[in-house]
Amino acid sequence: MSYKIPMGPYHPALEEPYKLDLICEGETVRDAKLHIGFNFRGIEKLAETRNYIQVIALMERVCGICSNIHTLTLCMAMEKLTGLEPPPRAQYIRVIMAELERLHSHVLWAGIAAKLMGFKTMFMTCFELREKVMDVLQAISGNRVNYSMNRIGGVNRDIDDPQAVLKMVEALEKEMARTVIPIFTTSSTARSRCAGVGILSREKAISCGVVGPVARASGVPQDLRRAAPYAAYAEMDFDVPVQPDGDVRARLLVRALEIMESCKILRQALAKLPPGELNTGDEKIVFTTGTATSRVEAPRGEVMYSVSWKESARNPSRVHVRTPTFAVMPAIRWMVMGARLADTPLIQASIDPCYSCTDR
Amino acid sequence: MTVLETIPEKLGTTEPWVETGGVQWLTPAPMSVRALTETMNDLKARFITVTAYQLPGEQGFRLEYHWDLDGQLLGFPFALAGNSIDSIYDLCEAADWIEREIHEEFAIDFQGREYEPLLLRAGDAPGVNLREEAKK
Numbered sequence: 001m002s003y004k005i006p007m008g009p010y011h012p013a014l015e016e017p018y019k020l021d022l023i024c025e026g027e028t029v030r031d032a033k034l035h036i037g038f039n040f041r042g043i044e045k046l047a048e049t050r051n052y053i054q055v056i057a058l059m060e061r062v063c064g065i066c067s068n069i070h071t072l073t074l075c076m077a078m079e080k081l082t083g084l085e086p087p088p089r090a091q092y093i094r095v096i097m098a099e100l101e102r103l104h105s106h107v108l109w110a111g112i113a114a115k116l117m118g119f120k121t122m123f124m125t126c127f128e129l130r131e132k133v134m135d136v137l138q139a140i141s142g143n144r145v146n147y148s149m150n151r152i153g154g155v156n157r158d159i160d161d162p163q164a165v166l167k168m169v170e171a172l173e174k175e176m177a178r179t180v181i182p183i184f185t186t187s188s189t190a191r192s193r194c195a196g197v198g199i200l201s202r203e204k205a206i207s208c209g210v211v212g213p214v215a216r217a218s219g220v221p222q223d224l225r226r227a228a229p230y231a232a233y234a235e236m237d238f239d240v241p242v243q244p245d246g247d248v249r250a251r252l253l254v255r256a257l258e259i260m261e262s263c264k265i266l267r268q269a270l271a272k273l274p275p276g277e278l279n280t281g282d283e284k285i286v287f288t289t290g291t292a293t294s295r296v297e298a299p300r301g302e303v304m305y306s307v308s309w310k311e312s313a314r315n316p317s318r319v320h321v322r323t324p325t326f327a328v329m330p331a332i333r334w335m336v337m338g339a340r341l342a343d344t345p346l347i348q349a350s351i352d353p354c355y356s357c358t359d360r
Numbered sequence: 361m362t363v364l365e366t367i368p369e370k371l372g373t374t375e376p377w378v379e380t381g382g383v384q385w386l387t388p389a390p391m392s393v394r395a396l397t398e399t400m401n402d403l404k405a406r407f408i409t410v411t412a413y414q415l416p417g418e419q420g421f422r423l424e425y426h427w428d429l430d431g432q433l434l435g436f437p438f439a440l441a442g443n444s445i446d447s448i449y450d451l452c453e454a455a456d457w458i459e460r461e462i463h464e465e466f467a468i469d470f471q472g473r474e475y476e477p478l479l480l481r482a483g484d485a486p487g488v489n490l491r492e493e494a495k496k
Contacts (some may be wrong), residue, residue: 037478045490080381209407209454223407227431291413292381293426293433306411306424322409322458328456331406 002030007344009038014175015112016355022336022344023038024210029336029344030317034329047319052193052285060146062321063357068101069298070305074319076230077307078152078187080292082285089276091232095269096165097149098231098296099262103172104133105299106255106262109352110180113252117193125179129172136168154279162270169270173263184256184274194249198335199349201246208331210225211324212301213258214351216242217250224297235272236265248350257356263311287311291318300324300352323357363403363429370399383426383435393425393438397448397455405429412462414490415439421468434492439465442470447473 005018008019011267017038023031043062047055059074060067072094079086086094111126134144138161141147149155159165182189198208205218215222224242225233241257243250291308308318334349364384368375371391378385391399400407407425413422421440430489438445448455448469459470460478467486 033476035477043496044426070387206404206406207453209452226432227428228433290381293383293435295382295433302408304408304426308413318411320409320411326457327408327454330453 005341015349015353018353018355018358020067020336020344020348023339024341025343029339029341032333032336032344033097036329036355039355041360043225043360044319047315048194049317050314051314052316055319056150056152057148059319059321062323062360063354064145064299065105065354066101066276066298066300066303066357067146068097068149069296069303070321071148072231073296073305074292074307075152075339076152076294076296077292077305078285078287078309080294081287081290081307081309082152083170083283083288084153084280084282086234086272086279087277089158090278091160092269092273093155093157093278094150094231095233095236096159096266096273097137097155098145099269100133100137100140100266102262102299103259103266104137105131106259107133107180107347109174109255110184110252112240112349113346116349117189119187119189122180122183127182129175131166132175134202136165139168144225145260150323151279152285154277156278158211158278159273162273166267167264169266170244173260173267176259176263180278181256181260181297184252186355190252193343193346194252194350195245195247197248197343198339198350199245199247200331200335202244204331205246206332208327208334210301210331212298212328213251213254214328214331216240216299217254218251219244222302224293224295224302229296230294230296232269236268238265246325248346251350251352254296259330273334277312298324300354300357321360323360325351325354325358329358364434367399367403367434371396377476383433385435387437392446393423393436393448394446394451396425396436397451399452400427403429405434407452408433410455410458410462412466412468412490414466416491421463421466423468443467444469444471446471449473481491 002025005022009017019031019035022029050058056071059070062070107126107130111123114122138144141149200218202219205215205220221242238261241254243253285336287309289311293306295304306320309316332348336344375387411424423438425436461490462468464486
């Protein structure tokens, strides 16, 4: 006999509001239905009422974790409509900010995953490290969450002392290599809670069109930084970690290894930061009529913006945002099928869901 | 000949690819969106999303279907005189949520599928969010 257990929209096991209707037989989940929309703010509609300065501030608020990525992708699309090309120094600073944000996001997720595994000491360690990443972000931008770094044609602020930031990054890397990485990759607690749990096969990952670490943990080697480089990524040497198993442990390993790759990229970008201007310095931005699209590899996977503008118009006529969680979330249904009911909080958290992004 | 260059022939069009705004565009008419999806599936292209635009006056809508082929972003525009188009959900599982979202935002009907509410809450009707008539 099957029965339905509703989880959410507000539930201690969920990070943000959404709802899972779980169809169970005994302790085994047989099917699940997802409900989103509890964070819906109508941001795409609001964007049509904002000018090119205001729309950047608005889109920075799509997500509290990857706010910089949203403004980066939006500015890249608007640069195509204005013909402005950011100077090399700005492209490097964009890479540095994007990788610091990836570190921040992955360490935050690692802490939440540790908590859901029942590993609360690790939760505290991860959040302490996250604070240090946020300190670096604050040292560069002056802000801890919404950094206001991107503008059309470049960035707003410089990195005055790359060596000081490099020292902070090296300290972070050392601490992560000493604590977070070994514990997540070798501890028996992490293994027993995550191995073989919430499997998404490679075939299903491709058919669902999942992106980012979830795709890479199912053996799909997909990363826009490598496949379609933007900013200064073409000049960076890094690996794209891929795991074949498709379970929660594989997602854990991919993110843990990506933390080390982000540190590697940061060291290169800070060491090679070219001199020059921060932006094109244009006082007046002139748009041509048309639609432009840009894509960026956010911490959770591919973000895509389509921006439509009419010449001499004050506001965009359309801004469409495709966020990574929107692409990944439907796959939760396949991950929880056949899983134990008690594992569902960890499984749904293993995609590192962002409901603010999804609902917009 | 690259895979990209073989696509127009597969789609039965003589139109060339046009690169603009970061996208390789191809107008697949007269091919249907379902035939396009089957072609993209055969090429193992990755479905990304559909972007909907409401055109001025009585011109209807434009839907832009996007796939990724080895890192290249491909775009296929479809003009809708009315407010319906075939669903590709049964051919491309990844299109499920975006079809549901566009249905709710613009009241466009994707024929051949059923909907469950995605973003709308009780009392809201499709089109309440981005349809021009609703904005006025």
